[in-house]
Amino acid sequence: MAKKFMYMNTKAPYGTIYALESLEVVLIGAAFEQDVSLAFIGDGVYQLTKGQNTDGIGMKNFSPTYTALGDYDVNKIYVEKESLEERGLSLDDLQHLTWEDEDEDWAEKDSIRLVSRSELADVIEDQDVILSF
Amino acid sequence: MATLHTVNKSPFGSSVLDDCLGLAKSGSTVLLFEDGVYAATTGTKSAEAITNADGITFAVLGPDAKARGVEGKIADGIKVVDYDGFVDLVAEHDKVHAWL
Numbered sequence: 434m435a436k437k438f439m440y441m442n443t444k445a446p447y448g449t450i451y452a453l454e455s456l457e458v459v460l461i462g463a464a465f466e467q468d469v470s471l472a473f474i475g476d477g478v479y480q481l482t483k484g485q486n487t488d489g490i491g492m493k494n495f496s497p498t499y500t501a502l503g504d505y506d507v508n509k510i511y512v513e514k515e516s517l518e519e520r521g522l523s524l525d526d527l528q529h530l531t532w533e534d535e536d537e538d539w540a541e542k543d544s545i546r547l548v549s550r551s552e553l554a555d556v557i558e559d560q561d562v563i564l565s566f
Numbered sequence: 567m568a569t570l571h572t573v574n575k576s577p578f579g580s581s582v583l584d585d586c587l588g589l590a591k592s593g594s595t596v597l598l599f600e601d602g603v604y605a606a607t608t609g610t611k612s613a614e615a616i617t618n619a620d621g622i623t624f625a626v627l628g629p630d631a632k633a634r635g636v637e638g639k640i641a642d643g644i645k646v647v648d649y650d651g652f653v654d655l656v657a658e659h660d661k662v663h664a665w666l
Binding site for chain 2: 441443444451474475515550553554557558559560561562563565566
């Protein structure tokens with residue numbers, strides 16, 4: 434039976450390996466057909482910013498991978514509103530992540546759900562497994 | 567669904583405890599271990615926040631507090647557990663949220 438897996442992303446992308454490792458594990462979870470959700474809190478919201486370019490630092494820019502998550506049925510991406518605001522960011526600063534709804538003639542829908550801290554607490558409460566990165 | 571949160575970072579060098587307290591629901595437990603134990607020591611802002619947190623139970627892993635010489639400074643009302651107590655906490659809760 435599929436379990437509800439929540440991946441908590443809490444760190445900025447290139448200073449540590451956590452963000453990249455989280456993406457790898459998310460794709461593994463999705464391949465095993467689990468019910469996958471992602472949350473981005475704290476510096477984790479920096480993982481989703483537009484316009485990342487790692488040409489000068491010798492590391493792979495893995496930010497395009499987030500746009501592929503929809504193809505793996507990973508379409509519940511929660512971004513904590515307070516964390517965005519504290520960092521002077523809004524949804525417009527983040528990549529536009531979408532998925533195609535098979536049940537509605539492949540209509541394109543937004544994957545990112547902007548939620549308050551208390552709304553996110555409720556979502557986390559409802560999960561079976563929480564993995565923090 | 568009762569959740570056991572585990573925090574292993576000092577509140578002075580990391581925002582993990584704040585993040586945890588921001589999302590922890592009433593009825594959950596927070597276990598402080600490794601450098602997380604400093605958060606429970608008297609005279610700190612974090613110990614004050616812990617004492618005032620409504621509906622959340624706090625515990626400290628005794629061997630980690632002892633190793634750091636702060637076992638005698640753990641604020642009142644915070645339970646001190648040993649490794650067996652840690653295992654009991656895991657077993658008593660529906661899931662574990664291991665904060666990083």
